Amino acid sequence: MSVKNAMTADFLRSAYGGESMAHMRYLIWGEAAEKDGFPNIGRLFKAVSYAEWVHAKNHFTVLKEQVGDYTVPAGAVFGLTNIVENLQGAINGELHEIEQMYPVYLETAKFQNEKDAQRSFHFAVEAEKQHADLFKKAQNLAKEGKDMADSKFYVCPVCGHTVEGEAPDKCPICGVKGELFKEF
Ligand SMILES: [Fe+2]
Ligand SMILES: [Fe+2]
Numbered sequence: 001m002s003v004k005n006a007m008t009a010d011f012l013r014s015a016y017g018g019e020s021m022a023h024m025r026y027l028i029w030g031e032a033a034e035k036d037g038f039p040n041i042g043r044l045f046k047a048v049s050y051a052e053w054v055h056a057k058n059h060f061t062v063l064k065e066q067v068g069d070y071t072v073p074a075g076a077v078f079g080l081t082n083i084v085e086n087l088q089g090a091i092n093g094e095l096h097e098i099e100q101m102y103p104v105y106l107e108t109a110k111f112q113n114e115k116d117a118q119r120s121f122h123f124a125v126e127a128e129k130q131h132a133d134l135f136k137k138a139q140n141l142a143k144e145g146k147d148m149a150d151s152k153f154y155v156c157p158v159c160g161h162t163v164e165g166e167a168p169d170k171c172p173i174c175g176v177k178g179e180l181f182k183e184f
Pocket of ligand 1: 048
């Protein structure tokens, strides 16, 4: 794992910052959802929080030889109001990553022939698409005062692929065995 070009390295650091904050934000919103009587949406937040940790770890690992201190600017969503607004914040953050941030980062990594960064950005953007869909589903239910169904969530420990219900035999994004998926 390595990165050579400064611009791709900057994007990896920024993505690491964004994923780290998303990880923390989802734990906070998950706890709030539980307290407000939506335990299954709370579990969704925890599952997705783990996926963002996987993304942060992947970006950090690509940067492992870039030893030193950096100031890291990264997109950050704030707000802790009610479950519907918190879910809107989650949807907005995911859509920003899907539509703007990761496509640009991925194209830059391709242009600079940074294979490890390409893999890390690719894994993240694919997982964020499921996150956005799951948060939209949760929000539609929460708007009616309903929780999600009491089904499990499974997250790929390699790429963060996140599914509701059952783990696949094999991760469709990275190919890891489904039995390795983490259950929430
Ligand atoms: Fe996400
Ligand atoms: Fe995967």
